[in-house]
Amino acid sequence: MKAWKVTNERSVELVDMGAQPVAENCVKLKMLTALVDTHESSLYKKGGNSLPLIAGRQGVGMVTEVGANVTAFKRGDKVFIRPVSPCGKCSNCKNGRKSECEHSYVYGKTEDGVLRDFITVPQTDLILLPQQVDETEGVFIEQVALAVETLDRLKIEKGEHIVILGATLAGLIIAQAAIYYQAVPILVDLREDRLALAEKLGIYYTINAVETDPVKKVFSITCGKMAETMVYTLLSGMTVRRSFENLVRGGRVAFVGFDDMEADLSADLMPALGKELVIYMVSSAGDNYYSAVNMLVSSAVDVKSLVSSRIEFDKIGQAIAEVADNEKKYIALLVDATKI
Ligand SMILES: [Zn+2]
Incomplete structure (x- = not known):
């Protein structure tokens, strides 16, 4: 061997x-x-x-x-x-x-x-x-199970907007899974090729943060309401700074990734306090392996x-x-x- x-x-x-x-x-x-x-x-x-x-x-x-x-x-x-x-x-x-x-x-x-x-x-x-x-x-399977774990922790509801920072492997899977859960993903990244791929996968709201201010765009997509949930994926290369502005008061945030990834998670938490946001840290797929198999069988994620x-x-x-x-x-x- x-x-x-x-x-x-x-x-x-x-x-x-x-x-x-x-x-x-x-x-x-x-x-x-x-x-x-x-x-x-x-x-x-x-x-x-x-x-x-x-x-x-x-x-x-x-x-x-x-x-x-x-x-x-x-x-x-x-x-x-x-x-x-x-x-x-x-x-x-x-x-x-x-x-x-x-x-x-x-x-x-x-x-x-x-x-x-x-x-x-x-x-x-x-x-x-x-x-x-x-x-x-x-x-x-573990990557899809991680997406299931993330959406479960966020208790995502039908019709809710979910801002996803990073068209990373995790981000692209979570965005597809969110559609399966009948939520509305808004995917933000700095790389046009990644966003073009996301659009091919059926993720219809994408924001290139180099060209557009994501907060303004989220305001317009949600008709001024802002998003109920947000996911920050490690390896996105984006800063956490200002991202809490994407959310409604009482909104839910998940940081998703593994502790062996290199990422700068430093952030000013005062805006999160002001809005009484709920923050989850997700670094494991939990016991969602069989749910992930189901998602793959039903082609919920490509x-x-x-x-x-x-x-x-x-x-x-x-x-x-x-x-x-x-x-x-x-x-x-x-x-x-x-x-x-
Ligand atoms: Zn044990």
Whole structure:
């Protein structure tokens, strides 16, 4: 088995792991697709105590072998590897609040990740992809689940306006999901190509913040009422400053992203206080993986159009270094792991 291992700060190597036995509750997968994003680039840039570690958080594989006790999966099944799993032992887990587990294990962060040709994983970490969802779509399950978690936390209602700062991967998925929830997304970004893509995906209100003052435009779109909700996505490259002006009094805001992303979240919270805004911080997909599968089956979100570039397995090391130098370059960088 081959794997991309971060061995040291700014050092990633393709290593041979030899043959891996399949334990009785485990499943062996041939990896089909994976994403390279800030999870991998951050591990590469910052290193830390967990090194050496195989990189890779999000991936889809095909079952090639099952352990003696595995009955839920069979050869040929396509599965998404659940990136984050609760420990099952802490007080939050024992009291039924698994999403608040403080000792979660995370592929490519606390445990060896998925950037390998073959991987052996516990069957409890797998989510079966229905026939309608292929490996290119399935690899986005955590990203779609993050959008579901965001809209659930915001308690988005039909017909509400939701200002989304950043036509990032998260922003473009949340905007599409918002339409599915019958809310009205208003997507703001500085890059015209990203906004043009958003329009192709059916997001009918977009604002180029280089050319237009978003607050004035939101005023006009909402007929002077302003938006009930707002999402700030990390990697948007936009400032939080003045963004609270987009909202009504009592409005709800979510900051969405992962703690390994580089972003400047400094902001003056006085306007938020004045308007008594409710602020949520969303950095996990919660337990929304199966909702995400549903969203993909029903084509509520188009994730295939968000793939900026596809690379072969052999180019992963180079890609991780590239993303480390420019986190915002790609919307999504997809690894076709079958091409070795
Ligand atoms: Zn726990």
